[in-house]
Amino acid sequence: NAGVTQTPKFQVLKTGQSMTLQCAQDMNHNSMYWYRQDPGMGLRLIYYSASEGTTDKGEVPNGYNVSRLNKREFSLRLESAAPSQTSVYFCASTPRRGQGEQYFGPGTRLTVT
Amino acid sequence: AQKVTQAQTEISVVEKEDVTLDCVYETRDTTYYLFWYKQPPSGELVFLIRRNSFDEQNEISGRYSWNFQKSTSSFNFTITASQVVDSAVYFCALSEAGSGYSTLTFGKGTMLLVSP
Numbered sequence: 095n096a097g098v099t100q101t102p103k104f105q106v107l108k109t110g111q112s113m114t115l116q117c118a119q120d121m122n123h124n125s126m127y128w129y130r131q132d133p134g135m136g137l138r139l140i141y142y143s144a145s146e147g148t149t150d151k152g153e154v155p156n157g158y159n160v161s162r163l164n165k166r167e168f169s170l171r172l173e174s175a176a177p178s179q180t181s182v183y184f185c186a187s188t189p190r191r192g193q194g195e196q197y198f199g200p201g202t203r204l205t206v207t
Numbered sequence: 208a209q210k211v212t213q214a215q216t217e218i219s220v221v222e223k224e225d226v227t228l229d230c231v232y233e234t235r236d237t238t239y240y241l242f243w244y245k246q247p248p249s250g251e252l253v254f255l256i257r258r259n260s261f262d263e264q265n266e267i268s269g270r271y272s273w274n275f276q277k278s279t280s281s282f283n284f285t286i287t288a289s290q291v292v293d294s295a296v297y298f299c300a301l302s303e304a305g306s307g308y309s310t311l312t313f314g315k316g317t318m319l320l321v322s323p
Contacts, residue, residue, distance in 0.1 A: 135315060195254040197254070
């Protein structure tokens with residue numbers, strides 16, 4: 095099992111460019127999450143998908159969109175990147191929403207210039 | 208208001224010292240889960256422990272121990288005889304029944320530096 099995988103690992107964008115961060119899990123988990131991590135801020139939830147076919151906003155959803163493509167895949171899209179979106183992005187999944195531990199991907203380091 | 212507070216931003220200790228990382232949480236729910244995660248310098252997030260609100264027994268796993276006290280809304284983490292490999296950022300997190308356990312709320316983390 096690969097667990098949770100994320101692509102790409104690193105990305106540099108110019109302001110206004112768009113991109114999609116990909117996340118996939120092979121553990122048959124129902125719930126998936128996107129977080130951003132900034133220095134001194136901990137992990138902040140951007141969006142989550144409690145189950146296939148549903149998505150909900152987290153604490154910091156502005157400037158992002160998500161797609162739960164199927165049970166395995168949950169993508170995060172930046173339509174028009176801004177320097178404030180420079181961050182490390184983590185995808186996570188859990189078999190039992192909230193009650194179980196979340197399994198995290200390795201992260202994507204995104205820089206917007 | 209922060210739901211999970213880790214007041215210690217950074218702690219520095221010398222190897223073999225004991226160290227306690229504090230976590231104070233806030234919730235109106237009677238049913239909830241608390242977690243600790245470790246983020247070593249390599250960047251990945253590693254699950255350490257989960258505790259539900261009905262289980263106040265302290266837990267020990269090797270050099271790690273956790274003290275859960277509902278009376279003070281705290282879930283503190285102690286590393287005994289610290290080692291350089293313990294150097295990492297440690298996060299405490301909360302999941303509440305009121306939100307359907309849908310999400311985890313993380314504290315801002317405590318960076319632990321263990322020097323030889």
